[in-house]
Amino acid sequence: MKVILVGAGPGDEELITLKGLNAIKNADVIVYDDLIGENLLKYAKDNAELIYVGKRKGKHSHKQEEINRILVEKAKENKTVVRLKGGDSFIFGRGGEEILELKKHNIPYEVIPGITSSIAVPEVADIPLTHRKVATSFTVVTGHEAEDKDKKQVKLSELNADTIVILMGITNLKHHVAELLKNSRRNEQTPVAIITNGTKSNQKIVKGTLKNIVKKAEENDIAPPGIIVIGDVVNILE
């Protein structure tokens, strides 16, 4: 009886760790999300049970409580359960919440880190998040809570890192750009890149500035999932 949280990496299935892949090969049950390289499931045992709990593909989306219940139930059947998540399980992945639930039920667990998309997706698009003399700090934030003003914790206008990385920010891009411009460290010429489906065969990169990125995103039919990078590092390798 054990649950292993495995970070699948950013999308290209070869970017999983060897340890993560071995866990998949040995699992009795794999509970998986969107944004994992689906070819990874081919490594599962023939009789492994594969349970999809993501939000896309037109199926009903599983609430977190439901996912927690599946993990606990399957582990209590004395099975080795792999909880397979995109990127790294702890970076906007609710991995911590799942572990708290497992602890409540005294279920042993292990965490196998994954390469988070927040760093790897810019990297494959030739954007290093730090670069000596240009960027000595970066911040990764969610752009998802922007509409929910009461609960809002991220204030883009107050972020002072040299490089800002926004996950889940495409839908509210216009709002984010306006907020970013409220900080005097940035202006309309500040470089911006958006990378969608990073590391995958359908990867798309659009570059611009805070002045024109909204228009460029529209012109290029940019749609989630994507990562927004703001700062001088965007063009540093050109």
Ligand SMILES: C[S@@+](CC[C@H](N)C(=O)[O-])C[C@H]1O[C@@H](n2cnc3c(N)ncnc32)[C@H](O)[C@@H]1O
């Ligand atoms: C719920 S978060 C999970 C992040 C994940 N735990 C990680 O460490 O990469 C999902 C968001 O990550 C970003 N993302 C994940 N994979 C991506 C990819 N291959 N290309 C672009 N963005 C990606 C998008 O912003 C997406 O909306």
